[in-house]
Amino acid sequence: MARVLPRRELLQALLAMSAARGLRAQNASGVSLDSLLSLFDFETEAHTRISHGAWERISGGAADEITLRWNREAYDKIRLKPRILVDVSKLDTRVTLFGQEMSFPILLAPTGGQRFIHPGGEVEAVRGAAAADATYVISSSASMKVDDIARAAAKPVWFQLYVQKDRGFTRDLVQRAEDSGCRALCVTVDSPTFGARNREDRAKSELPERELPNLQGKDYLDPSLTWKDIDWLRGFARRPVLLKGVLNPDDADSAVREGVAGIIVSNHGARNLDTVPATIDALPLVVEKVAGRVPVIVDGGIRRGTDVVKALGMGAAAVQIGRPYLWGLGVAGADGVARVVRILRKEFELAMALMGRPTLKSIDRSVIW
Numbered sequence: 001m002a003r004v005l006p007r008r009e010l011l012q013a014l015l016a017m018s019a020a021r022g023l024r025a026q027n028a029s030g031v032s033l034d035s036l037l038s039l040f041d042f043e044t045e046a047h048t049r050i051s052h053g054a055w056e057r058i059s060g061g062a063a064d065e066i067t068l069r070w071n072r073e074a075y076d077k078i079r080l081k082p083r084i085l086v087d088v089s090k091l092d093t094r095v096t097l098f099g100q101e102m103s104f105p106i107l108l109a110p111t112g113g114q115r116f117i118h119p120g121g122e123v124e125a126v127r128g129a130a131a132a133d134a135t136y137v138i139s140s141s142a143s144m145k146v147d148d149i150a151r152a153a154a155k156p157v158w159f160q161l162y163v164q165k166d167r168g169f170t171r172d173l174v175q176r177a178e179d180s181g182c183r184a185l186c187v188t189v190d191s192p193t194f195g196a197r198n199r200e201d202r203a204k205s206e207l208p209e210r211e212l213p214n215l216q217g218k219d220y221l222d223p224s225l226t227w228k229d230i231d232w233l234r235g236f237a238r239r240p241v242l243l244k245g246v247l248n249p250d251d252a253d254s255a256v257r258e259g260v261a262g263i264i265v266s267n268h269g270a271r272n273l274d275t276v277p278a279t280i281d282a283l284p285l286v287v288e289k290v291a292g293r294v295p296v297i298v299d300g301g302i303r304r305g306t307d308v309v310k311a312l313g314m315g316a317a318a319v320q321i322g323r324p325y326l327w328g329l330g331v332a333g334a335d336g337v338a339r340v341v342r343i344l345r346k347e348f349e350l351a352m353a354l355m356g357r358p359t360l361k362s363i364d365r366s367v368i369w
Helices: 007-025 039-049 054-057 064-075 119-129 146-152 168-181 196-204 227-236 251-257 279-290 305-311 321-356
Strands: 093-097 100-102 106-109 134-140 157-161 186-187 241-246 262-265 296-299 317-320
Touching: 039 321, 054 196, 054 321, 064 279, 064 305, 093 241, 106 134, 106 262, 106 321, 119 134, 119 146, 119 168, 119 317, 134 146, 146 168, 157 227, 168 186, 168 227, 186 227, 227 241, 241 251, 251 279, 251 317, 262 279, 279 305, 305 317, 305 321
Parallel strands: 106 317, 134 157, 157 186, 186 241, 241 262, 262 296, 296 317
Antiparallel strands: 093 100
8 A cells, every 4th residue: 555645745755856847947058947937038038148149130120120029019919809618628739731730830930040049050949849849940041951950850840942043952952851851841932132130230240150051152042033933843842832921912812823832921020121011910811812722821929829829810820930949049959949839839728728719720710809
């Protein structure tokens, strides 16, 4: 028969277990990850750990950073409309995109320069994503080859592609990404050139030169890119092709008519053209135009689980986060990335329960006040 512990011994055992958990969460960076309770906590902590030059690069937007502010403020202005007395004892957060079932509708958006933030760079980030059971989108501007990053991934990955001036190089890159296991191609279409990134440019001298093995030269953006190039890409790609950087509903309609598999509503993290709308403001118009023909994903400004509910309520099939997981990477490498994703996932589940919405299907426009 099992021995029943006296109250004092039981309390001591519980305290010891709690201390052990704290030690496990304390990683090499010296930070107790259990003490960071929100994505904003990670932002504050990361600011003390990431170099000034790298911080300005990942935090800055274009020009006066008006769209950068709008991306966040727009979510704050949206109010939710919960329902009561709904059985939320079991929540189902699964979503299937392009034949791939995901445990929850949160992906890690493509971001470059991750070795400025952590020596392990993208490999560390993709390991953190896998630990949290999240899909990671590899960036063309990664500091490592797409093959090496994909090989380090224990979970499915996607690839973000710039159609570069050298089409032969681009074709080879796509084939390498596909051969290394990338499940989808997210083609950036909002960047014929870079935006006026004043904040980043002021701090550029503080950062060393970095290798860009997936890009050919510094002048890799192609301002001549048109719909015919998307058709060219679809002609040989073996994976679903999504267009990333869509804001205009008419462009979304054209994309579907051209046969793309999905749309990503994005303003490039507010790093290209300032004073375009916040992505959550553009989302409903794009969703209406697409009319369910292909999945629509949205990124930009998502910091809370309630933001995920709002995006899904306005028609997104899933969301992507960028800067928040970079904060996690800067604080604690893979452990930090995983912790950021888990926090957002848990907040999303809490919001679903409190909203009376036990499934993703039950999150529709009626969640918005």
